[in-house]
Amino acid sequence: MSFKEDFKQLLKPYYIFNVILSISYIICRKTPGICNYLFSVEECEFDGRESEILFFLIIVIMVRSRKTGSVTMINYLSSSFIYTKVANLILWFYADFIMGIVYTIIFILMGLLLPEPAYSGPDKVIYFHGHNSLEEELSRDKRVVWVIAFYTVWNPACANFAPIFAKLSSDYCLDTLKFGKIDVGRYPEAGAKYRINDSSMSKQLPTIVVFKEGKEIDRRPLIDSKGKVIKFLFSGENIKAAFDLNGVYENCKNSTKVNAKHLKSD
Secondary structure, three states: OOHHHHHHHHOOHHHHHHHHHHHHHHHHHHOOOHHHHHHOOOOOOOOHHHHHHHHHHHHHHHHHHHHOOOOOHHHHHHHHHHHHHHHHHHHHHHHOHHHHHHHHHHHHHHHHHOOOOOOOOOOOEEEEOOHHHHHHHHHHOOOOEEEEEEEOOOOHHHHHHHHHHHHHHHHHOEOOEEEEEEEOOOOHHHHHHOOOOOOOOOOOOOEEEEEEOOEEEEEEOOEOOOOOEOOOOOOHHHHHHHOOHHHHHHHHHHHHHHHHHHHHHO
16 A cells, blocks of 8 residues: 555544544643643653553554554554553553543444444455355366465454455456455364464464465465464565466466467367
């Protein structure tokens, strides 16, 4: 996403209200007048406990953002909102029980009324309903190279990767190069079939698997000989490089042309 596209996203109500909720305590605690009224203090400064909570929050956001592969401003915000809001919740309850209750109600209402905007750009992704439908498609036409994303709807890294995968599908899709997705949270048998851990602590979400002639030829993230998941950053450029997507696209494009010539000669 470009900075201009990121800025457009930020103007959506979901991001505006979540940013407000994420910084509400800091603003109220540091603004003279509001601070004096709400907290009944003379100086608008953080005490030791508040500073500890905020410092811990910064560390958590940095670590979790790296683990989820956040690569844009929107990704960082989306992956950090839950932690900033929980920290604010703790701080509001620490300051005053009633204000904590009010913040909780607003927190819940915003979650119900303003869900995170789903990607609405162009894509050419086929969604599979279980591993049987995927296997049927893989065996139906073995000339097709399939790029399949195994994901869950609740995983932040999967949510961050969704627009990247959608754009790749739009840019590279051919009759002989197709893109698909399967929700291993909804269809756990697919995760078991392709050896993908779908637990809440899994480091295999998302997983991208490339199939050629109906058989798996590559995947990311890889798993080493000790069964440890090798970390992979799911950016568009990394996907292109890891799977040589440009080379695969050219090969599939050329094979399509050759098949078309054969059909004409016949």
